[in-house]
Amino acid sequence: MNAIxxxxxxxxxxxxxxxxxxxxxxxxxxxxxxRPLSPETVEALRAGLFRHKVLFFRDQDISHxxxxxxxxxxxxxxxxxxxxxxxxxxxxxxxxxADGLKVTEEILPLARSADKWHTxxxxxxxxxxxxxxxxxxxxxxxxxxxxxxxxxxxxxxPQDVKDRIAGLEAEHDxxxxxxxxxxxxxxEQLRRDYPPQVxxxxxxxxxxxAKHLFVNRVFTTRILxxxxxxxxxxxxxxxxxVKQPEYQVRFRWSENAVVFWDNxxxxxxxxxxxxxxxxxxxxxxxxxxxxxx
Numbered sequence: 001m002n003a004i005x006x007x008x009x010x011x012x013x014x015x016x017x018x019x020x021x022x023x024x025x026x027x028x029x030x031x032x033x034x035r036p037l038s039p040e041t042v043e044a045l046r047a048g049l050f051r052h053k054v055l056f057f058r059d060q061d062i063s064h065x066x067x068x069x070x071x072x073x074x075x076x077x078x079x080x081x082x083x084x085x086x087x088x089x090x091x092x093x094x095x096x097x098a099d100g101l102k103v104t105e106e107i108l109p110l111a112r113s114a115d116k117w118h119t120x121x122x123x124x125x126x127x128x129x130x131x132x133x134x135x136x137x138x139x140x141x142x143x144x145x146x147x148x149x150x151x152x153x154x155x156x157x158p159q160d161v162k163d164r165i166a167g168l169e170a171e172h173d174x175x176x177x178x179x180x181x182x183x184x185x186x187x188e189q190l191r192r193d194y195p196p197q198v199x200x201x202x203x204x205x206x207x208x209x210a211k212h213l214f215v216n217r218v219f220t221t222r223i224l225x226x227x228x229x230x231x232x233x234x235x236x237x238x239x240x241x242v243k244q245p246e247y248q249v250r251f252r253w254s255e256n257a258v259v260f261w262d263n264x265x266x267x268x269x270x271x272x273x274x275x276x277x278x279x280x281x282x283x284x285x286x287x288x289x290x291x292x293x
Contacts, residue, residue: 014044017052021249024149024266026052033060033070033258042073045260049130050208054147054249054261054268061256062134064089064282070258071132071284078128078287080121081190082178086282093283095133108275117148117242117269118218123174123194126288133259139277146269147261148247150212154202157213157241168201168226170235172219198224199292201238205264206290214292215239216267242267263288 017026026048031041049055062070068091071077077091086092096102103111121127133145154162173196175187182190201223203214215223217239223231241247251259261268 014038014041015048017048017055019052020056020251023152023247023249024053024147025056025249025251026054027056027058031057033057033062034066036069037073046074049260049262050265053149053265054251054259056251057258057260058254059256060134060258062258064092067092067132067134067282067284070260071130071286075129075286075289078285080285081174081194082182082186091284093285095281095283096279103272103275105276112272116217117146117239117267118177118216119150119214119267120263120285122172122199122214122216122219123177123197124288125197126291127199128263128285129288130263130286131259131261131283132286133261133281133283135253135255135257135281137278137280138253138255139274139279142271142274142277143253143279144271145251145253145259146248146271147251148242148267148269150214150242150265150267151205151210152247153241154211154213156247161237162202164234165201165238168223169198170201170215170223171196171198171221173197173221174219176221177218196221203264203292208265210265212265213238213241216242264292 015031016029018029019025020027028045028048031037031045037045045055064086068077068089071091079085079090080093084094086094119127120131157165174190174194178190199214201213201215203212204210205212215235215238220235220239223235226234251257
């Protein structure tokens with residue numbers, strides 16, 4: 001496990017961070033992602049990420065190689081068992097509409113209902129450390145991405161709820177999100193390769209030591225150790241907390257924007273409000289090195 005650090009104690013010389021919201025998020029200036037970054041700049045961005053949870057970069061006309069290089073400053077990169085990748089670049093996910101589900105008029109209601117708040121790949125034993133998303137094609141309006149601070153979500157829970165969920169675990173399953181859109185053969189393969197994982201309902205951040213609410217609507221199937229009805233009601237209560245705007249920041253995309261988020265500290269939601277226009281983004285995903293605890 002990584003050593004616990006206080007991000008406020010680290011030197012953020014180099015990049016400039018301007019808060020984008022009152023709870024989380026910061027716009028970053030003074031960094032050109034088309035060029036190799038110094039170790040000092042990388043560490044400043046890492047500290048800024050831990051402090052602000054999600055970083056927004058504007059006017060970064062990066063290539064696929066630039067995108068991969070930036071992600072690798074923070075760890076190894078991983079693909080995805082379902083989402084398509086950019087031809088020739090297996091490290092980069094090609095994402096349209098509802099996390100790779102291309103929208104047509106017929107499936108629009110299904111795609112919108114599938115587009116929910118989530119933390120990425122919590123179906124993995126070690127969910128990803130971070131994501132780096134780059135805009136490729138944007139609609140004239142709409143298509144914003146919302147982020148929520150899961151430490152703030154936990155902190156504001158009533159004390160009796162905190163006591164109730166302390167030590168509880170929940171199951172996370174890839175098929176809850178992706179099972180309906182693949183063949184039966186692919187479902188069986190996903191079940192073999194990615195069996196359901198059990199993670200704590202409250203996760204301790206591996207770098208900051210903060211407590212985060214670690215359940216989400218997309219992948220969390222049930223809370224363990226409680227009667228079925230009680231577990232269902234509690235999970236619904238917890239995952240719905242993220243909907244409150246007080247815990248969110250909203251990012252309005254612009255041409256060549258890049259977003260870098262701490263996957264252990266946030267949930268996000270891509271708003272599907274731009275049909276019949278198109279929205280295409282590309283993501284590299286930094287692997288997680290810690291099993292949630």
